[in-house]
Amino acid sequence: MLLSVVVPCCNESANIAELHRRLAEVCAGLDLDAEFVFVDDGSRDDTLERLKALAGTDPRVRVLSLSRNFGHQAALSAGIDHAAGDAVVVMDADLQHPPELIEEFVTRWRAGYDLVYAYREGVRPRLGYRLINALVSTRIPAESADFRLMDRRVVDAFRRMPERARFIRGMISWLGFRQCGVGYRDRQRFAGRRSYTLRQTARMALNAVLAFSTVPLRAASLLGLCTLSAGLVYGVYILYARLSGRPIEPGWTALMLTVLILGGVQLICVGIIAEYVGRIFEEVKQRPLYVVREWIGPADRRPEDRRENVR
Numbered sequence: 001m002l003l004s005v006v007v008p009c010c011n012e013s014a015n016i017a018e019l020h021r022r023l024a025e026v027c028a029g030l031d032l033d034a035e036f037v038f039v040d041d042g043s044r045d046d047t048l049e050r051l052k053a054l055a056g057t058d059p060r061v062r063v064l065s066l067s068r069n070f071g072h073q074a075a076l077s078a079g080i081d082h083a084a085g086d087a088v089v090v091m092d093a094d095l096q097h098p099p100e101l102i103e104e105f106v107t108r109w110r111a112g113y114d115l116v117y118a119y120r121e122g123v124r125p126r127l128g129y130r131l132i133n134a135l136v137s138t139r140i141p142a143e144s145a146d147f148r149l150m151d152r153r154v155v156d157a158f159r160r161m162p163e164r165a166r167f168i169r170g171m172i173s174w175l176g177f178r179q180c181g182v183g184y185r186d187r188q189r190f191a192g193r194r195s196y197t198l199r200q201t202a203r204m205a206l207n208a209v210l211a212f213s214t215v216p217l218r219a220a221s222l223l224g225l226c227t228l229s230a231g232l233v234y235g236v237y238i239l240y241a242r243l244s245g246r247p248i249e250p251g252w253t254a255l256m257l258t259v260l261i262l263g264g265v266q267l268i269c270v271g272i273i274a275e276y277v278g279r280i281f282e283e284v285k286q287r288p289l290y291v292v293r294e295w296i297g298p299a300d301r302r303p304e305d306r307r308e309n310v311r
Contacts, residue, residue, distance in 0.1 A: 003032045003106065004085030008075035009051070010041040012093040016050045020058070022099040027060075030106055037062045037297075038093075039079040042069030055296045062297030070290045073166040076146060078290045080155060082297070089149045096186070097147040104182050105149035114177035117148040121183030144169055144181065153177070164282050164289060217276065220269040227265045234258075 005023060009016070020036065027034040038061065040048045048065055055061040064082055066075065076090055087109050091097040101118060108116040146168060150158070157175050 001032050001087075002085040003027065003030065003034045003102075004037055004083035004088045005034065005102070006037045006039065006076065006079030006083050006088060006090045007093050008039045008041050008072055008079060009043060009047050009093045010069060010072070010075070011043045011045045011047060013043070013045045013047045013050055015093050015095055016047065016054065019093055019095055019099070020054055020061070022095070023102075024058070026099050026102050029103065032106065035060050035062055035083070035085065037064060037079045037083050039075045040065045041072070041075035042066055052296065063295070064292060064297075065294040067291040067293040072146075073168055074290045076168055077166065078292070080150075081159060082295070083155070084298075086152050087149055088152070088155050089147075091147045092145075097145065098184060101147070101182060101184055102149070108180055108182065109149055109151065112178065113180050114151040114154050115148060115172065115175075115179035117144050117172075117179065117181050118184050119144045119181045120186045148172070151177070164287070165279050166289075216272045220272045223265055224269055227262065 005027075007019065012019075016038075023034075023036055036058075038051045038054075040051060040063065048063070051061070051063045055063050062082065064078055066078060070078075080088060080090065087106070089102055089105060091099070097118065105116045105118075150172070154172070154175060154177050157177075158171065161171055163171075
């Protein structure tokens with residue numbers, strides 16, 4: 001049985017050696033063969049050079065170098081595509097995900113679970129998780145991270161999902177299978193700075209909502225219906241006032257306020273529709289999710305020999 005550990009890396013030079021050491025210690029205590037699939041996501045430091053040096057000293061290390069920075073979710077997908085294990089663990093390189101938790105993952109996997117995910121325990125679910133779960137039909141475990149073990153059946157099912165705007169936690173939850181969570185305490189980075197910006201986090205949350213929910217479209221329709229209802233009520237009031245002979249003050253303020261409210265509602269609705277149309281535009285172009293520049297590993301898993309992996 002083979003265990004694959006997939007680690008996307010972007011400017012993680014200072015963490016590579018310690019991460020590899022701890023992964024090697026954990027896997028030494030498992031009755032499994034192991035491989036470590038490191039994905040260099042367009043790093044600007046010497047991350048790739050350090051990974052290549054590791055590959056020269058440890059035959060379990062595979063290195064997948066992408067042609068540029070494609071983002072965390074694309075890099076994770078690339079690593080999963082190139083993992084050959086009967087079980088695949090995905091985790092971050094900054095050691096906020098403790099490698100020692102892999103032992104518990106494997107124990108749960110051997111107990112029959114197809115998916116074992118880690119979640120931060122001892123903290124209240126953040127607003128983002130609560131909002132996403134309120135809007136989407138697929139429940140995403142609160143405070144879950146991109147740190148999980150997937151059985152080969154889950155991996156094969158995941159690789160058949162072709163969408164470009166990715167929210168992997170939601171995609172994995174949508175697949176179903178028998179799953180359970182393992183709690184861990186949040187940790188600080190071992191070294192370096194956090195490369196995942198607030199903007200990227202907001203974009204991922206937006207992808208989560210737009211990829212798994214039509215609630216914003218329905219909200220736009222409801223907003224338009226409420227505006228129409230208010231306009232009809234106001235129209236009935238004007239007609240009643242005219243027929244009853246009541247004076248109606250031709251106020252410029254009321255006119256401008258009505259125009260501004262209607263214009264704002266229309267722009268909001270158009271903006272929501274535009275977000276969905278933009279996602280459709282990205283999907284129909286069918287550009288690759290990522291492009292591989294270099295692969296260091298078994299020859300039978302080179303990207304040019306497995307066209308479906310460059311997707």
